[in-house]
Amino acid sequence: MISITAPLYLAFALFIIGMIGVLVRRNVLIMLMSVELMLNGANVALIAFSRLWGNLDGQVFAMFVIAVAAAEAAVGLAIVVSLFRSRASADVDQLTVLRD
Amino acid sequence: MEHTLLWIPLFPLFGALFNLLLGGLIARTFGARIGKEVAHLVAIGAVAFSCFFVFSLVLQPGHGLGFMHLLQTGDLREIIPGPGRSGHRIVDQVYPWIVSGDTIVYFELLLDNLSGLMCMIITGVGLLIHIFSVGYMAKDEGYHRYFAYLNLFMASMLILVLGKSLVLTFVGWEGVGLCSYLLIGFWFTDEAKASAGRKAFITNRIGDFGVVLGMLILFAAVNSLDYDAIRGACASISDTPLLADETKIFGITAATAATLCIFIGCAGKSAQIPLYVWLPDAMAGPTPVSALIHAATMVTAGVYLCVRLNFLFALAPLTMAIIALIGGITAFFAATIAITQNDIKKVLAYSTVSQLGYMFLAVGMGAWASAMFHVMTHAFFKACLFLGSGAVIEACHHNQDIRTMGGLRKRMGVTAVTFLISCLAISGVPFFSGFFSKDEILLGAYTHASAWSPGLNYAGYLLGMAAALCTALYMFRLYFLTFEGKWRGDSHTWEHYVKEHWIMSLPLVVLAVLATFGGFLGYPHALPGHEQLPHMLDAWLEPVVEVSHAFGGEYAIGLRHQLDGSPMWFADPSGHHVTAAAEYTFMGISVAVALLGIGLAYVLYSRGPSKAAADWAKRFGPLHALSKGKYFVDELYQTFIFTPLKALSKVLWLGVDNALINDLGVHGVAGTVGITGSAVRSWHNGSLRRYLATLVFGFLVVLGAVYFNPRVSQVGPNVLNSSDPGGLRPELGGVPVDWGRFWYRNADPPSNRSRSQASPRPGVVRPEDPTRAPRVAPGSASATGAR
Numbered sequence: 001m002i003s004i005t006a007p008l009y010l011a012f013a014l015f016i017i018g019m020i021g022v023l024v025r026r027n028v029l030i031m032l033m034s035v036e037l038m039l040n041g042a043n044v045a046l047i048a049f050s051r052l053w054g055n056l057d058g059q060v061f062a063m064f065v066i067a068v069a070a071a072e073a074a075v076g077l078a079i080v081v082s083l084f085r086s087r088a089s090a091d092v093d094q095l096t097v098l099r100d
Numbered sequence: 101m102e103h104t105l106l107w108i109p110l111f112p113l114f115g116a117l118f119n120l121l122l123g124g125l126i127a128r129t130f131g132a133r134i135g136k137e138v139a140h141l142v143a144i145g146a147v148a149f150s151c152f153f154v155f156s157l158v159l160q161p162g163h164g165l166g167f168m169h170l171l172q173t174g175d176l177r178e179i180i181p182g183p184g185r186s187g188h189r190i191v192d193q194v195y196p197w198i199v200s201g202d203t204i205v206y207f208e209l210l211l212d213n214l215s216g217l218m219c220m221i222i223t224g225v226g227l228l229i230h231i232f233s234v235g236y237m238a239k240d241e242g243y244h245r246y247f248a249y250l251n252l253f254m255a256s257m258l259i260l261v262l263g264k265s266l267v268l269t270f271v272g273w274e275g276v277g278l279c280s281y282l283l284i285g286f287w288f289t290d291e292a293k294a295s296a297g298r299k300a301f302i303t304n305r306i307g308d309f310g311v312v313l314g315m316l317i318l319f320a321a322v323n324s325l326d327y328d329a330i331r332g333a334c335a336s337i338s339d340t341p342l343l344a345d346e347t348k349i350f351g352i353t354a355a356t357a358a359t360l361c362i363f364i365g366c367a368g369k370s371a372q373i374p375l376y377v378w379l380p381d382a383m384a385g386p387t388p389v390s391a392l393i394h395a396a397t398m399v400t401a402g403v404y405l406c407v408r409l410n411f412l413f414a415l416a417p418l419t420m421a422i423i424a425l426i427g428g429i430t431a432f433f434a435a436t437i438a439i440t441q442n443d444i445k446k447v448l449a450y451s452t453v454s455q456l457g458y459m460f461l462a463v464g465m466g467a468w469a470s471a472m473f474h475v476m477t478h479a480f481f482k483a484c485l486f487l488g489s490g491a492v493i494e495a496c497h498h499n500q501d502i503r504t505m506g507g508l509r510k511r512m513g514v515t516a517v518t519f520l521i522s523c524l525a526i527s528g529v530p531f532f533s534g535f536f537s538k539d540e541i542l543l544g545a546y547t548h549a550s551a552w553s554p555g556l557n558y559a560g561y562l563l564g565m566a567a568a569l570c571t572a573l574y575m576f577r578l579y580f581l582t583f584e585g586k587w588r589g590d591s592h593t594w595e596h597y598v599k600e601h602w603i604m605s606l607p608l609v610v611l612a613v614l615a616t617f618g619g620f621l622g623y624p625h626a627l628p629g630h631e632q633l634p635h636m637l638d639a640w641l642e643p644v645v646e647v648s649h650a651f652g653g654e655y656a657i658g659l660r661h662q663l664d665g666s667p668m669w670f671a672d673p674s675g676h677h678v679t680a681a682a683e684y685t686f687m688g689i690s691v692a693v694a695l696l697g698i699g700l701a702y703v704l705y706s707r708g709p710s711k712a713a714a715d716w717a718k719r720f721g722p723l724h725a726l727s728k729g730k731y732f733v734d735e736l737y738q739t740f741i742f743t744p745l746k747a748l749s750k751v752l753w754l755g756v757d758n759a760l761i762n763d764l765g766v767h768g769v770a771g772t773v774g775i776t777g778s779a780v781r782s783w784h785n786g787s788l789r790r791y792l793a794t795l796v797f798g799f800l801v802v803l804g805a806v807y808f809n810p811r812v813s814q815v816g817p818n819v820l821n822s823s824d825p826g827g828l829r830p831e832l833g834g835v836p837v838d839w840g841r842f843w844y845r846n847a848d849p850p851s852n853r854s855r856s857q858a859s860p861r862p863g864v865v866r867p868e869d870p871t872r873a874p875r876v877a878p879g880s881a882s883a884t885g886a887r
Contacts, residue, residue, distance in 0.1 A: 023792055024789075092787070
């Protein structure tokens, strides 16, 4: 039987990789993908705890997260596409029109 | 009909609502003439209905109060035959009005002998004044508004009188104050009249504050504001909570403190020193309003409240002494002011203040029935006088200065005769109503003694006598200057005077008849024919005042011979009443004083303002100036109260409101936010990655604060009930979590929180142990997911 720590380490690694991706990359598309990584890290943690408790709530919750992430990806990609069309770039450092 | 009494105030209330909501619409739709017809028909009809109700309830033959049939069928809620001769009461419990814990205040109306008497005066005189108003206000723009206010006043006054608890009475009390304000400032486009309304309202509010305080003190002591409950608490001197040490306030008994506070309210409402200043200014309102509100009904509310709470006042000898003294002084001083006034309504206003002083003199002496007797007779003759003055003002094209009148008897005979009758009544000429009531008060003042200050009754008697002399003088000065002698105004007004109209004369005649014969309700014991004509009012009010009479003699107020222990020469050895000889003596003095005043007025004013009058004024120069200037009380208030108050208000306005709240508070907060915002706006540079980095940093800080803060980490195990397995489902392979290890970084947690570590939870089976059935103990209800 796998102990609780192994999936948690996996979840932690996924989350941190995703977070670093969001922080260091400048391309919006890559940032979105990194956010998906972070969400999946959270999902792995949820499922691990669900198994630990013997309670299916966590798995159900993970399903919800996946559904919401799909919706979020759809919306986010649409935004990225329209951004790229208007600016011919997906570099977040240049997207500063909301500053003032 | 279930709620018999509720209809009494409800009819005028509906009338008021009708005229307020629909009056203007009707006038616009069907024209002004029909609008006025509808307005006064509704208003008068409403008052006539409640008048009919009151009279039929009170005057049922054979019974003191109440319909005989309703009594037997039990439709009336509660009938208690009192021990007195006519002590029936009708109680109408409408609904529980305020429910708060154990305290329930009912919306409950009470018609007993006292409120019945008041209701008869209010609805009877009120009906006549409504009728008079049709003539007086005929040409006014705000006709329906006027009748709406008048009806609203009737409703409030009836609630005041009928209320069975102080709370409900206070509702009516505030209601009549509001209506008084609305009607004084009825012609609100005139700044002086509008400010007279405000003055009345604010002065009354000062008094009302006293009533509220008194109510709170009473409630703290008795735990109820129902009149019957207070009466019960006052029933025995030895163990009443109102005299107990626990309820004392600054060493004063609760009874004294409460009555003093309530008397402040009565002084405001009933225009006694020092709060009388609003009443003379209240004459700015239409004259029928002065007759109804500022003479006959509203201003007697204070007297009514004192008599209603007579059992309470009888427990407070200090208050009684103060009331008697203030009443006597008010009676005298207001009468002296009235002598020199030239405005016909101002004379009557000060006369009202003076007569109210008499009533409070009677209250302070414990002569409750005499006070109510004077309330009644005063309502008759003063309403008649005011309505008469209204007719005069109408005839003289709204001129009110008696120096430019005279000889009006030839022009308006009915008004002159009724005015004369009322003057005779108020002056105390024998067998007119005022003679009986005023004489009873003066006699009571002489024979009753105060436990607080035994000599006080003599002072009260002398003040009352002096006031009686002034009363006869100023009333006949008014009569002579207005109706006798030669016309002193311009000839145009004399030629084109407004003729008397029957609708204005009819109420005058009825009131004059009442002013003439009303006194026979309180026919003195000494006079011949007493056997056939007993003192009805005494018998009528006996059930109301019997509690205070029961111990009044020994505690607060009593006949002097009882108090001193030695029979006085005027005391009838048989008991309660003074001897006939003494009564005749006092009557003789009263009559002599009244005739002296009338004679003086005749000499000085019967042919208009004579040279002798001017000489007298010169001889008493300073006194005359004082009286003419109304003792400069308004100016004193202006200097010592109004000006400092204004200065204080300015300090509060500029210092507290402007500087502290506005500048420092509101603008200060906004300014701080603005400055902080402009300081930190450089962070807001639009770089998404910077924002994200800040977010992550903040998240790490919070996480660290939680994890490294020992206080926060201790909360965890505490909130978890060790017997609560939470969402754990062992049957699905769940493993119990070792919360001690989870929360504590050190391996050895406090023993009291590590019970789950030391021993496995009951009913929870570790999954490594397949030999035991993975079941949850029965009784652990939350095991199946109470989460």
